[in-house]
Amino acid sequence: MNNTFRNFRHKFLNIEKAEGIYIYSNRKKILDMTAGISSFQILGWNNNFINNAIKTQMKLFSHICYKTFNDKNIDKLSNILIKNADHKLDAVYYSGNSGGEACEAAMKLSFLTHQAYGQKKKKWFIGRDQSYHGIGTDAISIAERPGLEIYKSFFSKFRDRVSQNHYLYERYAGESEEDYSKRCAIELEKKILKLGPENVSGFVGETMMGGLIGDVEPSKNYWKYIRKVCDKYNVHLILDECYCGLGTNGKLYCCDWDKITPDFIFVAKALSAGYVPMSAVITRKKYEQKILDKFGRVLHSTTNQGHSLGIAASLACQKIITKKKTLNNVNYIGNYMRKVIKDELGDHEFFFDVRGRGLRFSFEYRCKNKNQFGLKLKEIMFKKHHILISGKWHRVCFTPALIINKEQSDLVLDKFVEEFKKLSKSWH
Template sequence: MSATIASEATLSSVLHASLGGSPPRIVAARGNYLRTEDGVDILDASGGAAVSCIGHGHPRVIQAIKDQLDAVEYCFSPWFTTAAYERLAKFLTDSTGGVMQKVFVCSSGAEAVEAALKMARQYFMELAEPQPQRTRFIARDRSYHGNTLGSLSVSGHKARRTIYEPMLSQNMTHVSPCFAYRGMKADETDEQYVARLAQELEDEFQRVGSDTVCGFVAETVAGLTLGGVPPVPGYLKAMKAVCDKHGALFILDEVFAGMGRTGTLHAWEQEGVVPHLQTIAKGLGAGYQAVGALLVSKQVVDVLSKGTKAFVHFQTYHGHPLACAAAYEVQQVIKDEGLIENCREMGAYLGELLKERLGSHKHVGDIRGRGLVWGVSIDHSSARYCRGARANECLQIEIVKDRQTKQPFPVTDKIAPTIHATGLRKEFAISLIPGGGVADGTHGDLIVLAPAYNVTKMDVELIVGRAAKAIEHVLGGQRDAKL
């Protein structure tokens, strides 16, 4: 066999993220580690994409999947139900104290967002006096809600939208995110900043026609495109008040932040608001099965119950028994092992260590997060931490070129992807989440940490040590002399 033919024979048939090569091949996963085919144990500090919240290979979840396989592996949910689906849905509605009354289980966060958009439209079509003119949604700049055409349309992340822009819905518009590090003026109080953002949302309702808007869509805690940014106190209440004023729905995307990641099962519990519609996914099934869900409030359920008594939407794999069984057992593990409490404690410790190790680095502008999701943001910015934060909850690392200007590195420098690739090398052996577009949708780099909820103090110390070494290897170890 010629060298050319041999080379072609070894090419992967997988359409990987990069056609220039294959990523490391994982042959085993246990606890907080991923083992590559060449024997390197990589510390999984990212949980994949903030998914593996109870670590890998948990015996209870594996057994639950096996038991479900012995019972019912699949049935079509529009025609049938299963004990697994009913049990998971009951757990989720009970976890909200009943304020969310129904659950639609699907296979991903993007699908949950699609379902939410459709549900919002159907709600207005089934009111006692239907409002068919409501076809629009308002979301936030630099947000991310998924990669399907509908969920990408409502997303505000410029870099991910650009190539598909001509195909995306024109019924979605965007307002500023709640991003104190870059958005709050130097002389503003939290209250003034919130009032300004609320007025911007009010102005957008008026601009597009307040009676044409189905709802406002926001991540309760911003995900990877901003790097775990918690809202300023009072922000979500103010946004919901604007929605209520105009009769629009308040839709919270907790695909990233929900199911315990930020220190409570539902991130909105910390904000004193209840959404009309809520999406969840990543921490729901912890990666053991592909699963997401839409939670529907009593207000919306009541309208449908008086109308068609049906949701005009379904999917081949919605309510999949294996996914429901896995997700339910994941949630029982989280409860039985006290992992939400551990998430709060270890999240605070993680934030402290990150600030100690990287807080004065000349290229670290901000460290922010909540619970067990923390971000290192990379740009040219000053070290101004998130204002209005609860203790130990609002920190991110924004990696910067100049701490005084907040100008981001050019996207062509590929700072965050380089740090990610460096971390995977044997001498660092850590998986980090790279993010981009934090400054303007295109430029501005992030490194995000999202370890499993059951990490120990020793795990946290190891994560910070390895992450810092990878970051310092790429950016140098210089500290800002002005601090």
């Protein structure tokens, strides 16, 4: 009898080893375009530099209490995460292991900051439709992901949502992108006014809407207009960059494309690239000072926050990610792959859109039984070519590791375009 309680009933592939962007299973070498299915293995597997950093740390100590002791790597990592940003945030809080934990930490830090400034009533958080921020109760109560409604009884009362940001889907006939962005900001403003500005703590959104809807870049100046509304009502702007941040989008932070400074950014996946679970919240030193002045401590902690092996792994990862060479590769391969897909399939009757930033991008198609089409395409790519892609719903999402090279991306493109054309011919 198997004693493991799993999330699904399907047959699980045994993985024998993984190296770079390849996983090895049943003597097959599989090229992974998903970075580990949920887009975390962004520097590939078995990277010597990262492995050695973890081993070195292990010999010193595996973990020390974040609330009591200092591990010299912590400040080094914080410094890298701050000095390579265009935004003006200047403090990093290590929240725990997962993105969901980081989301909840950001919400609690926002709440505590307002409390410390005497804004006692600010407890509402506003999220957006078609979003996901993790599986913790607070994270799901501001998100909208199919199936999560089942947990409605867990949700806090003080949560609300506005529309997603998706120009192609949501624009009015003849509406410019800029006007659409303004309309989104007005919707947020109306929501804040309805709840009462004195009651609203923060607005939470993925800087670029992610894998659920398929890598939708923010519409023109969207974040600038949203920032203005948040400033007007003293509402914190909290950005989720678990999926789109830390190099994956072609810059260290995705919001640096949008030239804004939020109040909080939370990151996970790419922070330690799957080597050791790790997450963090990037925010302002003045908030830390204010909370400590008022309460004497941050009333939020977990045993494994700032885990020393996670910090060592993250430090090594961020040293690689912040190299010019890495970010140049992300932008070069991402732009190249989107261009080839557009050139090859742009006139195809199923083509709807190809979009995204860096190596977070999606190809959206329109046809009958869309979900089945994506799943079939994924199956063909896997069985015939040993290439793992994420195809489902209405899109194929490409989130390869940042180290993918031109030759590997050409192989994927050749097979993908060929199989897409073949399958669509016989698709009803």
